[in-house]
Amino acid sequence: MDKPEKILATALRLFVTNGFHGTPTSKIASEAGVSNGTLFHYFKTKDELVVALYTTIKGELNQFLESQINTASTSKEKFRRFFVGSVEWALNNGDAFYFIQQFRFSPHLNLVSEEETRQQSEMHTQLLQEAQSLNGLKPLPVDLIATLTASQINGVHQYLVEKAVGPDEQRKLIDDVFELTWATVANPEIR
Amino acid sequence: MDKPEKILATALRLFVTNGFHGTPTSKIASEAGVSNGTLFHYFKTKDELVVALYTTIKGELNQFLESQINTASTSKEKFRRFFVGSVEWALNNGDAFYFIQQFRFSPHLNLVSEEETRQQSEMHTQLLQEAQSLNGLKPLPVDLIATLTASQINGVHQYLVEKAVGPDEQRKLIDDVFELTWATVANPEIR
Amino acid sequence: MDKPEKILATALRLFVTNGFHGTPTSKIASEAGVSNGTLFHYFKTKDELVVALYTTIKGELNQFLESQINTASTSKEKFRRFFVGSVEWALNNGDAFYFIQQFRFSPHLNLVSEEETRQQSEMHTQLLQEAQSLNGLKPLPVDLIATLTASQINGVHQYLVEKAVGPDEQRKLIDDVFELTWATVANPEIR
Amino acid sequence: MDKPEKILATALRLFVTNGFHGTPTSKIASEAGVSNGTLFHYFKTKDELVVALYTTIKGELNQFLESQINTASTSKEKFRRFFVGSVEWALNNGDAFYFIQQFRFSPHLNLVSEEETRQQSEMHTQLLQEAQSLNGLKPLPVDLIATLTASQINGVHQYLVEKAVGPDEQRKLIDDVFELTWATVANPEIR
DNA sequence: GATGAATGAGTCTTCATTCAT
DNA sequence: AATGAATGAAGACTCATTCAT
Numbered sequence: 001m002d003k004p005e006k007i008l009a010t011a012l013r014l015f016v017t018n019g020f021h022g023t024p025t026s027k028i029a030s031e032a033g034v035s036n037g038t039l040f041h042y043f044k045t046k047d048e049l050v051v052a053l054y055t056t057i058k059g060e061l062n063q064f065l066e067s068q069i070n071t072a073s074t075s076k077e078k079f080r081r082f083f084v085g086s087v088e089w090a091l092n093n094g095d096a097f098y099f100i101q102q103f104r105f106s107p108h109l110n111l112v113s114e115e116e117t118r119q120q121s122e123m124h125t126q127l128l129q130e131a132q133s134l135n136g137l138k139p140l141p142v143d144l145i146a147t148l149t150a151s152q153i154n155g156v157h158q159y160l161v162e163k164a165v166g167p168d169e170q171r172k173l174i175d176d177v178f179e180l181t182w183a184t185v186a187n188p189e190i191r
Numbered sequence: 192m193d194k195p196e197k198i199l200a201t202a203l204r205l206f207v208t209n210g211f212h213g214t215p216t217s218k219i220a221s222e223a224g225v226s227n228g229t230l231f232h233y234f235k236t237k238d239e240l241v242v243a244l245y246t247t248i249k250g251e252l253n254q255f256l257e258s259q260i261n262t263a264s265t266s267k268e269k270f271r272r273f274f275v276g277s278v279e280w281a282l283n284n285g286d287a288f289y290f291i292q293q294f295r296f297s298p299h300l301n302l303v304s305e306e307e308t309r310q311q312s313e314m315h316t317q318l319l320q321e322a323q324s325l326n327g328l329k330p331l332p333v334d335l336i337a338t339l340t341a342s343q344i345n346g347v348h349q350y351l352v353e354k355a356v357g358p359d360e361q362r363k364l365i366d367d368v369f370e371l372t373w374a375t376v377a378n379p380e381i382r
Numbered sequence: 383m384d385k386p387e388k389i390l391a392t393a394l395r396l397f398v399t400n401g402f403h404g405t406p407t408s409k410i411a412s413e414a415g416v417s418n419g420t421l422f423h424y425f426k427t428k429d430e431l432v433v434a435l436y437t438t439i440k441g442e443l444n445q446f447l448e449s450q451i452n453t454a455s456t457s458k459e460k461f462r463r464f465f466v467g468s469v470e471w472a473l474n475n476g477d478a479f480y481f482i483q484q485f486r487f488s489p490h491l492n493l494v495s496e497e498e499t500r501q502q503s504e505m506h507t508q509l510l511q512e513a514q515s516l517n518g519l520k521p522l523p524v525d526l527i528a529t530l531t532a533s534q535i536n537g538v539h540q541y542l543v544e545k546a547v548g549p550d551e552q553r554k555l556i557d558d559v560f561e562l563t564w565a566t567v568a569n570p571e572i573r
Numbered sequence: 574m575d576k577p578e579k580i581l582a583t584a585l586r587l588f589v590t591n592g593f594h595g596t597p598t599s600k601i602a603s604e605a606g607v608s609n610g611t612l613f614h615y616f617k618t619k620d621e622l623v624v625a626l627y628t629t630i631k632g633e634l635n636q637f638l639e640s641q642i643n644t645a646s647t648s649k650e651k652f653r654r655f656f657v658g659s660v661e662w663a664l665n666n667g668d669a670f671y672f673i674q675q676f677r678f679s680p681h682l683n684l685v686s687e688e689e690t691r692q693q694s695e696m697h698t699q700l701l702q703e704a705q706s707l708n709g710l711k712p713l714p715v716d717l718i719a720t721l722t723a724s725q726i727n728g729v730h731q732y733l734v735e736k737a738v739g740p741d742e743q744r745k746l747i748d749d750v751f752e753l754t755w756a757t758v759a760n761p762e763i764r
Numbered sequence: 765g766a767t768g769a770a771t772g773a774g775t776c777t778t779c780a781t782t783c784a785t
Numbered sequence: 786a787a788t789g790a791a792t793g794a795a796g797a798c799t800c801a802t803t804c805a806t
Binding site: 406407408418419422426427428 | 778779780781782783
């Protein structure tokens, strides 16, 4: 792991525990094993570091989801992979997932261009548009369906974390909720 | 509005715009029309102010929801009032609702006792337990259903805010999603 | 004990424990069982309170010493009473004695007029001048003798406090040191 | 003089004039020619600065006394050097000596470990123990003798400062009082 | 690239003091 | 006389950021 990566990883850990404000750059630097100056060598400002962390994490998540979806053929299967993959990634990357929420409810969000924000949700939207064009979804606004499924993903994840469910049960539960969600949004006529 | 109330109202507005850290206590005080010292007369620390704001808002929300539910008789109707009431409260109290999310993804959350946290979600849980005991819900963990419906509430709200939907369409959309959600969690046999 | 007295007594206790700076007037007031405003009703400023406390204590000490000396007849006996009385008063009024030192090494000392300062040490000087005029003391400056004996008083007191000597041994020790001190300053020819 | 030294020197001067509380860290910093932040770079808190100043001064005093004693051979001579050296150091380092008293009657004293306090008075105690083991002192507790001589040192110094005695007379007076003190504590049989 | 001493603006918080009741 | 809410000036301390080495 090179220095910028180490800095980002350390920042993530500390931000999640202490919040942005509660984490001085000096602490990030020292815990990352670099000097104060080095941090600012790679990230011009603290805000830039925060945004870079967000962008990096979002990139990793998207890359992971893409790899999950690629191998599926049907719309439902793609959708399932997206749903299940999201929850599992969130479970395996608790800090990163928490950070995303933290970031979205902070003024830092304004520092990310709308263009970038749009791109990041593109995959999800595209997936649903494809499904809808094949008559596979209820006649609801695609964006609504997207938002609702994203909410469900958050919901399942939150439940699993709070209840500390075991791995086997976990898999079953995720799948159950996926099926419920699919039943909710899918066109019953061609189910 | 007495002084503590003015302080809380001003703090809410500023926190939502600038974040906790981005809002100096001095600005809260001056915009609330009181002196710096007065703020600290009523709230020992800034953190205490943040927590007090959260507790107050949660209290108001819960009181509002309780008033909504009281007049309903059937489980589904209670549930509907809860669902619709939540979304509408969120729409009418955008700042307060945003603040709740902000707060939940910040280290301040740790300053709220578990007891209080439990109390705040009690109504929701009770509602669902009652419904389940009457065989009205699918055989899923009540907490899961609670978390999922809460997520749906967030989802609809988020969609409505982002899309700036008009009032009539809004009401219809909320009701549609409620029905979808109910269909998702209700026991189909006695639907 | 009326209110000003209660305030002074409380202030003494708190000053000794926490220092002048470490003791807010609000704490003095609350622990004295009066309101914040009442304290400032009796003492215009905090500094005035500090000085009033000093003056009061010094007055009590002097009154006590005067009562001790009154009944003695010879110079040596008066001197003994002064010496022993000082040490015993210091032992019985630990806080007050500590406060005097605290006060003397603080900028508050400047708030006491020189006239008052002079008056307070008058008794001691007078005692020694009387003794010297009777040829009872070594031919040293009276002020030097005064300063040295005062230092010895401090010294014995400090030792007794630090070593927590028992009462009987205490009395003997004080007397021993008095005799040593007397031998040091008294004119050997007419001893 | 490096920055920490400059800060300590400035702090000493200001503390003696205005007291701990009467001296803002900002004033110390600016008069020392460094920024506010630099002061806190070297001393984590104002209290730590105060304690560091005390420790430094005590260290300097002890080092000076040690150098004075080293060259003497007999107990009495060592004792004389200690006595005279102490008074002269106090005269030449008025601020530092005043600060020591100020510090000893302040709550800051509690911040110095007992171990350190013990070490600082070790030299004095050792000196007297050595003298006593050679039968050179009266059969009194060594600690008492130590406390009494320390008090005499304070006394002479106080007198000389108050009376503004000239240098020649000064030396004679210090020596006279030393002899008196020695006569007071030394064993008369082997004098 | 890397360092870490130095900076100083910015913030929370305290507290002596006032004053209307 | 007594209260205690209100004030705001003042101060300790933090921390993002710079820059000479």
